[in-house]
């Protein structure tokens with residue numbers, strides 16, 4: 001559990017979440033949390049069969065937006081772990097300490113992301129990255145997201161390729177949306 005505080009990966013290799021940018025950014029933003037190596041950083045993994053941490057949601061189908069019912073107790077517990085401290089036994093040293101925990105990552109496929117975030121994965125604004133700038137079009141009776149060549153470097157040869165939609169892509173990537181933008 002405290003490997004990240006006692007060892008380091010070889011320069012240029014990534015073998016532990018501590019090597020990633022989100023861990024480093026979290027350390028900068030929450031130095032008090034980071035000073036206690038026994039504090040826990042969590043990842044929430046969900047897929048369409050709905051296996052999350054130690055919570056198993058029964059049923060043959062994905063619960064869809066009703067997943068909120070199952071998430072509420074988890075959110076309450078995460079808030080308690082993040083905002084207050086929990087008296088915890090360190091079994092390695094047989095001592096007690098006050099632990100905090102933070103949810104740092106979510107790992108899921110596209111449909112599960114919609115269920116977890118509340119962002120609809122259907123319709124003209126289905127892409128949470130592109131948000132209101134989602135380049136979607138209607139094709140027969142389906143709505144499809146196209147135009148992701150705009151994420152390529154400005155001089156990338158595929159931007160000039162006419163085989164996609166007969167046009168060159170000259171638009172820059174969509175703007176970065178802040179948390180406040182997304183909540184609005």
Ligand SMILES: [Zn+2]
Nearest residue numbers: 127129130134
């Ligand atoms: Zn997109």
